[in-house]
Structures are given as C-alpha cells and as structure tokens.
Amino acid sequence: MALKVSGLNRDLTYKLAKSKVTVTIYKRTSAYYTVHTDYNKDAIADGYTVGTVTSSVNNVQLMGRESAVNEVETVVAVAQLKRDTSKSVTQTVTLQALDAKGHPVDVGISPQVTTVKIPVTAGTGTKQVPLKIKTKNGSASNFNLTGSVNEITVRGKIDVLNKLKEIPVTVDLNGVTAASSQDVTVNTPDGTDSVNPTTVTVTITPKEQ
Numbered sequence: 001m002a003l004k005v006s007g008l009n010r011d012l013t014y015k016l017a018k019s020k021v022t023v024t025i026y027k028r029t030s031a032y033y034t035v036h037t038d039y040n041k042d043a044i045a046d047g048y049t050v051g052t053v054t055s056s057v058n059n060v061q062l063m064g065r066e067s068a069v070n071e072v073e074t075v076v077a078v079a080q081l082k083r084d085t086s087k088s089v090t091q092t093v094t095l096q097a098l099d100a101k102g103h104p105v106d107v108g109i110s111p112q113v114t115t116v117k118i119p120v121t122a123g124t125g126t127k128q129v130p131l132k133i134k135t136k137n138g139s140a141s142n143f144n145l146t147g148s149v150n151e152i153t154v155r156g157k158i159d160v161l162n163k164l165k166e167i168p169v170t171v172d173l174n175g176v177t178a179a180s181s182q183d184v185t186v187n188t189p190d191g192t193d194s195v196n197p198t199t200v201t202v203t204i205t206p207k208e209q
Contacts (some may be wrong), residue, residue: 011065026065033075034059035095037116043081047158049123057114062097064107072107073100079116086159089118122159124193129154132166133202138173141207148201156192164189171202179205 004162012131037053044050055077062069077093093116097105137146151166169184184194 005114020051022136029066030063031069039075039079045086046125047125048086051119054117055114061110061179071099072105077114077116088120091116104188122157126155127161131163131169132168134168134170135173144205146203152155153196154192155194161184
C-alpha cells in the first residue's frame with residue numbers, strides 16, 4: 001500500500017521513511033462455545049465432597065480472526081481454591097479460550113467473566129477416637145482401670161468426627177473389692193453413624209492400700 005501525507009502545514013518539509021507498507025488483512029469471524037468449569041480437586045480437604053459445580057455464564061461468543069477462533073478447543077472458567085478447602089466457594093472468574101494443548105488463544109470473549117459456585121460438603125469417613133473410662137459409685141483413684149481397646153473406630157460425617165476428642169464409657173464400682181471385669185456398652189456419639197467395637201471389657205483392679 002502506497003503512503004501519502006495529508007493535513008501538514010504547507011511550509012513544512014517532510015520525507016517519508018517508507019513509501020509503502022504491507023498490510024495483512026485477516027478474515028474476522030465469531031463462534032459460540034459452552035463454558036466448562038474447572039478447579040484443583042487436590043485442594044478439597046480429605047473427607048469432603050463436591051456437588052454440582054455451576055457457572056452463571058454457560059455460553060459465550062468468541063470473536064477474532066478466523067484462524068485463531070478455529071484454534072479454540074474449549075472455553076474454561078478455572079476457580080482457584082485454597083488448600084484443604086472444606087466450605088462451599090463462590091468466585092468471580094475470568095474466562096479463557098484454550099487450544100487443544102491447553103494454551104490460551106488470543107480471541108475476544110463475550111461475556112468475559114462468570115461466577116462459579118462450588119458446593120463443598122462433609123463426606124463420610126472414620127476416625128480413631130481415644131477411649132475414656134469413667135466411673136460411678138466409687139473413686140477411680142482406688143483402682144487401676146484398663147480397657148480391652150484403647151481407641152474406638154467411629155464412622156460418620158467428617159465435620160462431626162473432627163470435633164470428637166474422646167469416647168466415654170462408664171464402669172460401676174459399687175461393691176467392687178477384688179479384681180474383676182465389666183463389659184460396657186459403647187454409645188454412638190450424636191451425629192455419627194456407628195462405633196466399633198460396640199462393647200469393651202474394662203478390667204478393674206483395686207490398688208494396694
């Protein structure tokens with residue numbers, strides 16, 4: 001394309017460094033793509049599960065030179081999660097157009113942002129919880145008390161299990177004067193599903209006076 005100058009004062013002297021330039025004209029096109037949501041699954045805390053992830057924008061229009069638009073494989077909304085995420089996340093995310101190798105493609109996206117919602121809830125799991133032997137009708141200080149197990153396996157929601165510090169069982173010391181044992185029922189803590197074992201044997205040995 002030949003260049004010419006216009007709008008300059010007639011008294012000015014000028015010279016063009018180049019008399020011609022090459023202009024590349026690309027064919028412009030547009031296309032519509034479905035938005036795919038993504039997040040780092042390793043960032044979800046152990047024992048927690050993710051429900052259906054949603055995006056406020058489900059379809060976008062891509063605009064740009066035809067060759068670039070044709071390179072686009074997918075349009076993604078990638079949410080950035082903190083390590084050990086255990087609560088639901090709502091995040092505003094800038095959309096990206098990616099090629100087949102996952103590299104960004106220089107095209108216009110409309111709309112450019114979306115709101116991603118990631119529901120995170122406590123899943124079910126198990127936890128080893130220390131056994132705590134308590135007494136009634138007598139002072140524990142006068143006896144050595146030993147359980148057949150030291151820990152109880154509790155199954156239930158992870159957020160409930162995380163709050164458990166001990167599992168109490170109670171032995172009755174009424175009339176105990178010699179070494180003996182009692183089978184004691186292990187109660188399932190509120191909000192949990194089960195305990196294992198459901199019964200423990202507590203050996204009761206009077207201390208020498």
